[in-house]
Amino acid sequence: MKQVIQMAVVLTLICTICGAALSGIRSITAERIVYQRLINVQGPNVEDVLKGSENDLIAERESVEIDGEEILLFVGKKNDRPWAVAYETSAAGFGGELTIMVGYDLEKDKLTGLKIGTNSETAGVGSRVTQDPFTKQFKGLDIDLKFTGGPCPVGVDAISGATVSSMAVSEALKKSVALYPKIKEAVL
Amino acid sequence: MKALDLIVSPSPHIHSGAKMTGISYHILIALLPAVIVGISTYGLDALRVICSSIACAMVFEALIQKLFKKPITISDGSAAVTGLILALILPASVPFYIVAVANFAGIVIGKQCFGGLGANPLNPALVGWAVIRITKAWAGYLDFDLALVNYDTGFLMQYPLAVLKAQGASALSHFDMIDLFLGKQTGGIGAAAIVWILIGGLYLVVRGVIRWEIPLFFLLGTAALSGIFWLTDQAAYAGPMFHILTGNVMIGAFFLSTDSGSSPVNRWGLVVYGLGCGAMTIFLRAWSDYSDGVVFACLLMNLFVPLMDKIKDKQKVPEVRSLG
Amino acid sequence: MGLMREFTKGLWKDLAPFRVVLGLCPILAVTKEAETGLGMGIGVIFVLTCSNVIISSIRNIIPRQVRIAGFIVIIASFVTMVELFSQAYFYPIYQKLGIFIPLIVVNCIILGRAEAFASRNGVIASALDGLGIGLGYTMSLVLLGSIREILGAGTIFGVDMMWASFRPFTFMAEAPGAFVSLGLLLGIMNAVSRKS
Numbered sequence: 001m002k003q004v005i006q007m008a009v010v011l012t013l014i015c016t017i018c019g020a021a022l023s024g025i026r027s028i029t030a031e032r033i034v035y036q037r038l039i040n041v042q043g044p045n046v047e048d049v050l051k052g053s054e055n056d057l058i059a060e061r062e063s064v065e066i067d068g069e070e071i072l073l074f075v076g077k078k079n080d081r082p083w084a085v086a087y088e089t090s091a092a093g094f095g096g097e098l099t100i101m102v103g104y105d106l107e108k109d110k111l112t113g114l115k116i117g118t119n120s121e122t123a124g125v126g127s128r129v130t131q132d133p134f135t136k137q138f139k140g141l142d143i144d145l146k147f148t149g150g151p152c153p154v155g156v157d158a159i160s161g162a163t164v165s166s167m168a169v170s171e172a173l174k175k176s177v178a179l180y181p182k183i184k185e186a187v188l
Numbered sequence: 189m190k191a192l193d194l195i196v197s198p199s200p201h202i203h204s205g206a207k208m209t210g211i212s213y214h215i216l217i218a219l220l221p222a223v224i225v226g227i228s229t230y231g232l233d234a235l236r237v238i239c240s241s242i243a244c245a246m247v248f249e250a251l252i253q254k255l256f257k258k259p260i261t262i263s264d265g266s267a268a269v270t271g272l273i274l275a276l277i278l279p280a281s282v283p284f285y286i287v288a289v290a291n292f293a294g295i296v297i298g299k300q301c302f303g304g305l306g307a308n309p310l311n312p313a314l315v316g317w318a319v320i321r322i323t324k325a326w327a328g329y330l331d332f333d334l335a336l337v338n339y340d341t342g343f344l345m346q347y348p349l350a351v352l353k354a355q356g357a358s359a360l361s362h363f364d365m366i367d368l369f370l371g372k373q374t375g376g377i378g379a380a381a382i383v384w385i386l387i388g389g390l391y392l393v394v395r396g397v398i399r400w401e402i403p404l405f406f407l408l409g410t411a412a413l414s415g416i417f418w419l420t421d422q423a424a425y426a427g428p429m430f431h432i433l434t435g436n437v438m439i440g441a442f443f444l445s446t447d448s449g450s451s452p453v454n455r456w457g458l459v460v461y462g463l464g465c466g467a468m469t470i471f472l473r474a475w476s477d478y479s480d481g482v483v484f485a486c487l488l489m490n491l492f493v494p495l496m497d498k499i500k501d502k503q504k505v506p507e508v509r510s511l512g
Numbered sequence: 513m514g515l516m517r518e519f520t521k522g523l524w525k526d527l528a529p530f531r532v533v534l535g536l537c538p539i540l541a542v543t544k545e546a547e548t549g550l551g552m553g554i555g556v557i558f559v560l561t562c563s564n565v566i567i568s569s570i571r572n573i574i575p576r577q578v579r580i581a582g583f584i585v586i587i588a589s590f591v592t593m594v595e596l597f598s599q600a601y602f603y604p605i606y607q608k609l610g611i612f613i614p615l616i617v618v619n620c621i622i623l624g625r626a627e628a629f630a631s632r633n634g635v636i637a638s639a640l641d642g643l644g645i646g647l648g649y650t651m652s653l654v655l656l657g658s659i660r661e662i663l664g665a666g667t668i669f670g671v672d673m674m675w676a677s678f679r680p681f682t683f684m685a686e687a688p689g690a691f692v693s694l695g696l697l698l699g700i701m702n703a704v705s706r707k708s
Contacts, residue, residue, distance in 0.1 A: 007575045014570075014582050018589035025593055029600035036603035289681065297692060301699070323683040 041117050042074075042088065042101060049086050049103030049113035050076035064186045066179060075187055076103070084112050085187050089179070091171035094164040095120035100172045104143065104180055106187065114138035114173070126165035134159055134166075143177050211448070212265030214397045218388035219272055219443070222378035225371055229341050230280035234377045238275040240284050244291035245271030252300045266305050270294055273313040273443055276378030277436055277483070279335035286329055290316035310490045311447040314483050321483070332374050343372040348434040349479040357418075357426045368433040379439040389442025398446040401458035402465075406441035407432055409466020417474060425474065436482035437469060444482065450490040457496035464489045518637050522644030528621050529652045529694075530701045535621040539653060540690040542612050546669050549657030551605040553650025555598065555613060557643065559590045560622050564630040564642035571631045583626045584617070591616045621649065659693055660684045 038058060046057050053076030063072050076084040086103035098119040103112035116130040128134060137156040145153040151167040152158045158166035226234045249267035253260045262268075274290055294316025299308045320326055328334050332347035339345070348363050367373065371381035378385065392398045410431055417425040431437060436444065445451060445465045452461045465485050472481020526532055529539045535556075542552045566586050574582050595613045598606040606613065616622065625645055630638040658668050664685030666674040674680075683689045 003575060003577075007578045010574050011578055011582060011585075014574075014585050018585055022589055022592055022596075025596055029596045032600040033596070036600060040603045040607065293692075297696075301695075319683055319688075322686060322688065323681055325680045325682045 037118075042072075045101040045115035045117055046074045046086050046103075048115055049101055050074060050084050051113070052076070052078065053084065054078055055080075064183070066182050066186070071179070071183070073183065073187065082106060082187055085183060086112075087176070087179070087183065088117060089172045089176040091168045091175065093119055093121050093168035094126045094162075095122060098165070098168045098172065100169060100176065102138075102173060102176045104184075106184060109143050111138050111141045111143065114169075116169070121162070121165045126159075126162045128159045128162055129165045129169055138173070143180055145173070145177055209264045211397050212269050214392060214395050215269045215443070216265065216272065218392045218397075219276065219378065221384035221388055222276060222381045222439075223272070225381040225384050226276065226280070226377035229371075229381075230336075230339060230377060233280040236284075237278055237280055237282055237287060237377060238272065241275035241278075241287045241291060242268050242271035244288050245274070245295050248292055248295040249300070252296050253304075256300065258304065261305070264305070267295060270299070270313045270316075273439075274316050276439060277313075277317060277376040277444075279330065279332050280339070280377050281335045282329050286320050286326055290320045292316075293319035306449045308447075308449045309493070310487055311444060311450050313447075314444060314487050314490075317483050318487060321478075332376075336374055343367065345374055347374045347479065348430070349473065352426050352430075352473075353479040356424055358423055360426055360430060363430070365429055365433060368430070373434065375435060376439070379436050382433055382438045385438045385442060389438070392442065392446075398442065399451075399458055401455060402446050402451060402462045403441040405459050405462025406445055406466045407437070409463035410437055410441075410469055411466075412463075413467045413470040417470065431470060431473065435473075435480040437466075440465065440469070440482035440486055445486045445489070450493060452493050452496040452499075454497065454500050456499045457493075460499065461489055461493065461496050464492065515637055515640055518633075519640040519644040522641065522646070522648040523651070524648070526645065526648070527652065527701075528645055528649045530698055531705070533698070534624060535619050535649060536694070537615070538612050538619065539656060540687070540694060542609055543653055543657040543660055543690060544664070544685050545608075545661045546654050546657035548605065548608045549653035550650065550669075551598070551602065552609060552612060552616075553646070553653045555591075555594045555609075555616060556619065556621070556649050557646030558594055559587065559616055560625060560646040560649075561639055561642035562590045563587045563622060563626055564638040565635055567626045567630040568633060568635045568638035579631060580623075580627070583623060583631075587622055587626065588617050621645065656690075656693060656697065659697075660689060664689060 038061075043058050050057055055075075055077040057074050057076060060077075061072055061074050063070055065071075071087050074086045075082045076086070084103055084105050086101055088099050088101050090097050090099040092098070096119070098121065099117040101115045101117055103114075104110070105112050114135050116135060119127070119130065121127045121129065141153065141155055147153055147170075150158060151163050152170050153173070223238060226238070245267040246262045250260050250262050253262075271291055274294060275287070278287070278290075294312040294314075297319075298310055298312035298315030299305070302308045321330055331350075333345075333350055336345060344362070344367075348360065348368065351359055351363075363373070369382055371383055373380050373382075389398075389403055393400045393403065411428040414425065414428045414431040418427045441462075445462070452458050465482075468485035468488055469481045472478060472484055476484075478484065522528070524531070528534050529536060538552055538556075543549045563583070563586050567583055570582075591614060594616065595606075598609070598613060625642060629641050633641070662668055662673055663681045664683070666672060666678045666680045684693060
């Protein structure tokens with residue numbers, strides 16, 4: 001009996017100490033990790049979907065609250081006037097959460113581009129949705145997306161063999177487009 | 189005389205009375221027509237690739253045997269055969285360093301690291317080819333359409349299998365079967381000379397250097413599976429004749445898959461092996477990224493040879509009798 | 513003197529990937545470039561040394577029956593720390609190493625040293641053992657990574673090393689290249705050690 005208690009106590013102690021140490025380190029690094037992700041993952045995607053902007057997109061990011069949710073906005077400016085906005089949304093992909101960065105032209109209400117951020121799609125199959133031939137198709141689409149039963153909106157060819165991943169992109173895009181009117185209001 | 193360490197694989201064994209040297213020289217003779225056709229088609233470039241490949245194979249074999257302190261056996265001709273077969277499936281314009289790397293991979297990694305002649309689980313020439321083929325940066329040198337663009341051969345300079353891969357079977361109507369059979373097609377230096385490869389291969393079968401089961405069932409497997417594909421969708425898949433007369437199928441059936449170290453021993457093993465190589469070739473041609481699948485098909489089937497050697501004809505296993 | 517040997521044995525006699533053939537999954541997967549090999553190696557040094565020290569210092573408290581469970585919790589904690597730190601400070605390397613950082617947990621070198629050495633020896637000896645084995649592992653990763661990077665991409669740590677017209681032998685950067693180069697290195701190491 002004494003042995004059982006000793007086992008339980010020692011293991012509990014080890015787990016508690018490890019858990020405490022980890023949560024401490026996590027809270028210390030959390031802010032920096034968000035920042036690193038901003039520079040390394042979102043940064044290049046923002047630069048890409050808001051190509052042609054003249055301001056520093058990352059430094060001038062702002063955060064707005066829409067329907068109780070905090071959303072990070074990247075506003076592209078030309079001649080000091082905002083011309084486009086980009087933000088991230090996510091949906092469940094084949095292997096976990098898939099986030100997309102979508103840019104919108106504020107004047108024409110069209111998509112300026114779409115890039116895939118963090119994802120865990122199957123390498124070589126679902127991961128093909130992250131590649132240019134697929135994502136380039138979204139550029140110039142009207143925000144009034146039409147779906148006719150296929151996994152992707154009209155004008156976009158889904159990747160064969162990666163239907164779930166293609167649909168995840170569409171789902172995230174639907175969420176993104178739904179937010180757009182309110183975000184446009186907030187920016188202008 | 190120094191005692192040799194002999195490694196004897198489990199029975200049954202076949203002995204034809206021939207020595208290793210004899211076998212290699214028969215293969216070299218059998219390939220001679222294809223070599224001559226290749227040189228006459230592509231000129232000095234073909235000669236350069238063939239000579240450099242054979243030289244590299246023999247030099248690497250000698251060096252590695254010296255390094256491993258084994259007796260140097262390049263005079264048995266097996267390294268020369270590896271080098272020559274490798275050269276014949278390459279385009280004539282391939283640079284020297286690619287030939288050297290392929291031979292290094294084939295002879296050193298594919299053959300000598302496994303214990304030398306007869307102990308290699310894979311055909312060394314195919315190992316060498318596979319290594320350079322999956323090197324993406326060199327793909328341009330091995331793509332027949334790109335590599336052979338500067339040659340004037342008097343026939344259509346389009347690699348038939350690349351056309352099939354890119355445009356489907358409906359684009360193949362301008363390939364004449366007779367021309368393909370006579371070797372008037374783009375391809376490897378010697379591999380494209382279909383009729384001359386066939387003549388050389390038949391010579392080897394007649395001389396008993398290679399077993400007739402492998403080439404016969406290789407071609408049968410290719411024809412059968414491509415026939416099935418063709419019958420299901422004639423617009424997408426090419427017919428059996430086209431598949432047999434293009435790419436490496438002919439040289440594969442007679443020379444690539446018949447390497448004595450990496451092919452089965454028993455008759456049923458040979459049948460399964462040949463059918464497997466042929467069928468796998470068609471699967472790879474239809475569904476893989478590579479336009480020709482012969483080499484990878486042969487390599488894959490090489491790996492299954494130990495399993496095929498377990499297929500034995502029950503009656504032929506000699507009984508063990510006590511001598512006393 | 514004896515302590516020094518605990519350190520140096522990891523550099524040749526018990527050199528993890530080549531002499532005792534442990535930890536092969538990362539050595540095949542993350543040695544496409546020397547830089548990722550180095551990053552992985554530093555992670556392993558950290559985890560190995562820290563877990564060795566902790567395990568050695570609690571070796572008399574922890575009951576025998578649950579020692580493996582305890583070891584794994586400790587090792588997993590340090591691996592998670594490495595993951596968080598690399599995410600916070602070395603994000604590009606974190607992106608390249610990806611899943612292989614969390615997989616340090618199941619690297620058999622680490623549990624092997626915990627079980628075979630740290631749970632039986634003093635704290636200082638265990639720390640030196642972890643440092644030595646980890647350093648040897650890092651050197652092996654960097655060596656293989658350098659060979660594969662210089663042939664497969666023509667660079668070392670991203671610096672151009674080859675002549676201008678060099679067409680990289682990208683075979684070495686692919687999975688078969690990893691197996692072939694690991695096999696050749698193993699063979700060379702065996703040949704050298706047999707001679708000496």
